[in-house]
Amino acid sequence: MRRFDRLVNRLAKTELSLSSIEFSLSQIEELENVDVKDFEQLKLLGLPLVKTNDKYATLNTRLTSLEEQIFCVVDIETSSSDVESGQIIEIGALLIKNGKEIDRLESLVYAREVPPAIEELTGIDAKQLENSPSLSSVLEKFRLFLKDHVFVAHNVGFDYRFISDSFMQCGYGPMLNRKLCTIDLAKKTIKSERYGLEHLREFLDLEKGEQHRAFWDAYNANEIFLKCLKNLPKDIFTSEELIRFSNPNPRKRKKKKPKKEAKTK
Numbered sequence: 001m002r003r004f005d006r007l008v009n010r011l012a013k014t015e016l017s018l019s020s021i022e023f024s025l026s027q028i029e030e031l032e033n034v035d036v037k038d039f040e041q042l043k044l045l046g047l048p049l050v051k052t053n054d055k056y057a058t059l060n061t062r063l064t065s066l067e068e069q070i071f072c073v074v075d076i077e078t079s080s081s082d083v084e085s086g087q088i089i090e091i092g093a094l095l096i097k098n099g100k101e102i103d104r105l106e107s108l109v110y111a112r113e114v115p116p117a118i119e120e121l122t123g124i125d126a127k128q129l130e131n132s133p134s135l136s137s138v139l140e141k142f143r144l145f146l147k148d149h150v151f152v153a154h155n156v157g158f159d160y161r162f163i164s165d166s167f168m169q170c171g172y173g174p175m176l177n178r179k180l181c182t183i184d185l186a187k188k189t190i191k192s193e194r195y196g197l198e199h200l201r202e203f204l205d206l207e208k209g210e211q212h213r214a215f216w217d218a219y220n221a222n223e224i225f226l227k228c229l230k231n232l233p234k235d236i237f238t239s240e241e242l243i244r245f246s247n248p249n250p251r252k253r254k255k256k257k258p259k260k261e262a263k264t265k
Contacts, residue, residue: 003176004028008059008178010176011049012240015058021049030174046177048148061150061240062176066229069239071096071180072149073225075217076159077122079114083165087135089124091142092215094222095149099229101222105145106215107134111248115212136170139163143172150239154197154221156181178243186244189231190224200224 001230007024010016023037035041039049048060061069074093080086089111095103107123110132119125142163153159156179162218164175183195192203195219201208206223209216 001028001030004030004176008047011057011059012062015052015056015079016248017056018051020055030168034173034260042176043101043148044143045173046146046148046151046175048178048235051224052164057174059178059240060148061243062238064239065237066236066239066242067098070095070102070147070149071152071225071239072146072177073152073182073218073222074159074163075153075210075214075221076162077118077124077214078162079111079118081158082170086115088162088166089114089118090122090214091138092213092218093142093145094218095145096152096225098221099226103145104144104215107138107141108262109135109138111135123210124213136165139167139170139172143167146175146177151175151177151179152221152225153179154182154217154224156183178239180246182228184248185228185242186224187248189228189247197221197224 003024007021007174011021022036025034025042026032033043039051042049049057050060050063051057072093072095073089076088076092078086079089088109091105093105094101108129111126111129114124114126114129132145136167151160160175160177160179167173167175186192186200190200190204192200194200198211198219200206202222204224204227206220209219212216232242233245236245
């Protein structure tokens with residue numbers, strides 16, 4: 001998906017011609033079964049494209065204010081850290097607009113077995129899951145819930161990748177949503193010794209609920225997210241500006257010292 005990332009990075013800064021967008025999307029293997037001219041289909045996959053005129057388009061997140069943007073704060077519990085050897089066993093998500101919850105989704109997911117270590121961590125065992133809906137049906141429901149909203153999570157890389165890979169496994173196509181990590185955002189807006197969810201939960205005196213359960217972890221991630229928004233610089237107005245601000249600063253490469261030439265006698 002590197003080609004997709006390059007395209008989105010360009011769209012995050014400016015508008016591009018429809019022809020160039022369609023061509024770039026058509027070169028992405030994961031989108032080979034997608035009609036790249038159908039913006040509604042792309043939106044269902046999470047890409048917030050919007051036409052600015054008959055020939056150009058950009059990301060809607062560039063044009064949407066923080067007050068109008070809908071954020072989807074998500075957490076999952078899984079039976080493994082890898083989608084090839086495990087699966088989602090619980091998902092929790094909240095839709096947030098202008099600081100207020102407007103909807104929520106919460107579901108266990110059927111799995112034949114849960115490893116003892118995961119059972120101990122989450123309190124979820126296979127018996128609890130035996131009458132739960134299938135992964136395919138839960139993901140279908142989640143995709144319609146998520147739409148093209150901004151995907152927010154604590155350590156977003158894990159949740160985003162695992163859900164996107166799960167979508168692909170179920171034949172639903174990849175997830176193309178803009179994403180934001182509350183760890184990265186907290187590092188820029190909250191002074192703390194550590195930025196793990198449990199530490200920030202205690203540091204900010206948040207309601208505890210059940211630790212390592214999807215909905216409560218999503219709930220606390222949202223509380224952290226809302227506190228971060230209160231500490232933003234005053235020059236951030238759109239959701240794309242927020243995403244850009246939250247991204248980690250690129251590491252500066254150390255300059256290599258020039259090699260000393262060997263002295264000749």
